[in-house]
Ligand SMILES: O=c1[nH]c(=O)n([C@H]2C[C@H](O)[C@@H](COP(=O)(O)O)O2)cc1CO
């Protein structure tokens with residue numbers, strides 16, 4: 001018997017882990033996930049957008065509009081920053097980060113300072129906004145490679161039905 005041919009690629013695997021991590025997010029509008037991978041293709045950190053430890057998901061606001069302090073923006077920790085902070089306790093020099101959304105300027109600073117050398121994203125839908133223009137500028141100056149993830153399929157379906165295993 002010959003080997004299976006429709007197995008997922010490394011890119012599909014790691015962006016898949018990023019997207020699965022995003023499913024943990026409590027943000028009703030936007031769920032973002034990120035996955036950090038070392039040069040040996042081992043996962044060394046994952047994260048999703050959420051409140052800092054100790055800040056109750058039910059007490060803090062999730063709205064986008066209103067007074068700044070009544071919105072989610074001052075409180076939410078972005079997926080990419082969480083993935084960096086949640087790493088398995090190693091230096092991240094030379095690692096790559098897979099992220100559902102192209103990183104904002106704040107996460108970009110953390111990515112660069114952590115020594116991550118490649119950003120692989122699924123969506124760049126905010127590319128025209130200042131924050132993301134700043135991100136690209138910093139990543140390019142810092143020599144961090146940027147590319148859109150390469151996928152060979154539209155979706156991967158997971159079943160939790162034991163009969164499907
Ligand atoms: O890279 C990102 N990583 C990340 O975790 N986020 C989070 C912060 C917010 O919870 C949400 C974006 O808010 P909004 O729904 O206004 O688009 O996604 C947002 C970005 C922006 O690209």
Ligand SMILES: [Zn+2]
Nearest residue numbers: 078103104107
């Ligand atoms: Zn960010």
